[in-house]
Amino acid sequence: MPTDLLIHAPQPHTIGVLVLTVVALVLFTRENISLETSSFFVLCMLVIGFQIFPYVKSNGEVFPVSSFFLGFGNEALVAVCALMIAGQALVRTGATEPVGRFLAKMWGYSPSLSLLMTLIVGAVLSAFINNTPIVVLLLPVLINVSLKTGQSPSGTLMPMGLATLLGGMSTTIGTSTNLLVVQVAEDLGVPKFDMFDFALPVIIASALAILYLWLVAPLIIPERLPPLRDTSPRVFTAELKINEGSYADGKTLAKIRDKLDGKISISRIVRGDNLSIATLPDVVIHAGDRLLVTDTPDNLREYEIELGASLYTGRKQVGESNPLSAGDQSIAELVITSGSLLDRVRVGDARLESKFGLTLLAIHSQGKETSALSKGVNDRVIHQGDVLLVQGSNEAIKAVKKSGSLLLLDGGEELPHTEKAPLALAVMATVVALAAFNITSIAVSATVGCFVLIATGCLRWxxxxxxxxxxxxxxxVASLALGSALMTTGGADFLANVFVVTTHALAPGMVLGILMLVMAVLTNVVSNNATAVIGTPIAVSIAQRMGMPVEPFVLAVLFGANLSYVTPMAYKTNLLVMNAGGYKFNDFVRVGLPLAIIMWLSLTGLLTWIYQLY
Structure with a gap:
């Protein structure tokens, strides 16, 4: 073996950083530990470690610990945050609503061609806009089509979501991953990538992938029942009139609740003609009192029997001639998106009924359903990607949809659209154009764009x-700090050396393909941003040790980190689609794995051909 391929023993600091890198990757896969906590832990460990054991660089200078905080001011992070805000403005104003309306009309003419058009439109828009607003735009359209045709949306929602991921790979601003890889590579001395520098290989590979999503994916996706067609029991509001001599007569509210194992939820107590009594535990209930209760028909009947009460709706007692009725109540889905009012809020604190006139029936999260009547559900925290099955009056549902404050799906075609929509769209187009023509960086144009959106009222603070x-x-920030530590201590060079030694007998194109495959595997189990930031310096070192152009190896990391198709937790929109469509984990493996293989082989071949890595 040539001497330049020998693996030299790493220094103590290098070993420490490599161990922390492994720990970080493991932590990022733990569902019971939030990514925020894991990231903050990694950042703190770097700061503490280098503070206690200072690292002296080859030139005699001590590596400054404060440099680990530079990620907070990194240009790529600024751009990512600014684009998040700009994307939220598009959602709030309904700026992309005309596209959704056009696609909805197309489905009436040719469902097959409409699906193809939906995939293409989703991919193209995602090249310039974060794909979350695109998925938010298209979800109501596809849900509405499925309800009108009586078919399951399983064959359309997942292909649509995956198509937006394909498009996001094609430009430097398509995803936060792209922005980070490009910025980190530039910081390492790699020539700056312009917005469309790597669009060609992505377009060619994506064309094959979209054909797969259009013709094959719908055939292999199992038919799933989405939450909107859920069989969760509906809830009704009724009055329990306490009869004289019944169990509840003369008992405190606390004892009544104990009798029913705490299941009953009493919103109001009415005494006499119209006297409201506070629902305090020590309040004594008397004959003639009316308890206002909202629950399922079965539970209401149980309360009636256990308490010896009579069940009323309005002024009539419930019976065969006057059954429980939901009136104008309808069922809808609340999809929790990035920036949603309900994101990271406890169910008990959401106050859906008082704020929006909606009653929670069930929560769908990562393919699992939890009834709103389940014990402890009020303490559960709502997360992005969850779908809340709610019930409310037609007016309440229409009001929520019109406000645009929450993504609510009820099978209707109406999407929020405000008079500010054209302005928001114009601002976003200007932001992209300024960066595309190299007039200014995307961080600058997006930041100024955010100011304009807020100043003009398109978005509130x-x-x-x-x-x-x-x-x-x-x-x-944690990934940038870890990447900096890997480069400074020689960890990236060590890993690159191990990689080169392991693959030295292979052609450069095959080495590039293996690197992309490693990134693809990591991005489906670890954060794609972490994969990209940690992988970029390693890719640069690999190319330098092989004497090959750096650009294709950087792109291998960028492309590999974007192949987040195989698991629902690989990307935030995967979770949105999973819960909205009622998919299971294995559904993503079944559809996403072939898609990832198609993209991996296509992009590897194209990069090998373009850069002549024979």
Missing amino acids: HDATRALSVQVILII
Whole structure:
């Protein structure tokens, strides 16, 4: 073996950083530990470790610990945050609503061609806009089509979501991953990538992938029951009139609740003609009192029997001639998106009924359903990607949809659209154009664009701050710090050397393909941003040791980190689609794995051909 391929023993600091890298990757896969906590832990460990054991560089200078905090001001992070805010403005104003309306009309003419058009439109838009607003735009369209045709949306929702991921790979601003890889590579001395520098190989590979999503994926996706067609029991509001001599007569509210194992939820007590009594535990209930209760028909009947009460709706007693009726009540889905009012809020604190006139029936999260009547559900925290099955009056549902404050799907075609929509769209187009023509960087144009959106009322400060994801910010900062430590201590060179030694007998194109495959595997189990930031310096070192052009190896990391198709947790929109469509984990493996293989082989071959890595 040539001497330049020998693996030299790493230094103590290098070993420490490599161990922390492994720990970080493991932590990022743990569902019971939030990514924010894991990222903050990694950042703190770096700071503490280098503070206690200072690292002296080859030139005699001590590596400054404060440099680990530079990620908070990194240009790529600024661009990511600004684009998050700008994307939220498109959602709030309904700027892309005309596209959704056009696609909805097309489905009436040719469902097959409409699916193809939906995939193409989703991919193209995602090249310039974060794919979350695109998925939010297209979800109501596809849900509505499925309800009108009586067919399951299983064959359309997942292909649509995956198509937006394909498009996001084609430009430097398509995803936060792209922005980070490009910025980190530039910091390492790699010539700057312009917006469309790597669009050609992505377009060619994506064309094959879209054909797969159009013709094959719908055939292999099992038919799933989405939450909107859920069989969760509906709830009704009724009065329990306490009869004289019944169990409840003369008992405190606390004892009544104990009798029913705490299941009953009493919203109001009415005594006499119209006297409201506070629902305090020590309140004594008397004959003639009316308890206002909202629950399922079975539970209401149980309360009636156990308490010896009579069940009423309005002024009539419930019976065969006067059954429980939901009136104008309808069922709808609340999809929790990035920046949603309900993101990271406890169910008990959401106050859906008092704020929006909606009653929670069930929560769908990662393919699992939890009834709103389940014990402890009020303490559960709502997360991005969850779908809340709610019931409310037609007016309440229409009001929520019109406000645009929450993504609510009820099978209707109406999407939020405000008079500010054209302005928001114009601002976003200007932001992209300024960066595309190299007039200014995307960080500058997006930041100024955010100011314009807020100043003109397209977005409120409250909405802007909610659009920012602490999780994304901390992952990026921690990953940048870890990447810096790998480069400074020689960890990246060590890993690159191991990689080169292991693959030295292979052609450069095959080495590039293996690197992309490793990134693809990591991105489906670890954060894609972490994979990209940690992988970029290693890719640069690999190319330098092989004496090959750096650009294709950087692109191998960028492309590999974007192949987040195989698991629902690999990307945030995967979770949105999973819960909205009622998919299972294995459904993503079944559809996403072939897609990832198609993209991996295509992009490897194209990069090998373009850069002549024979």
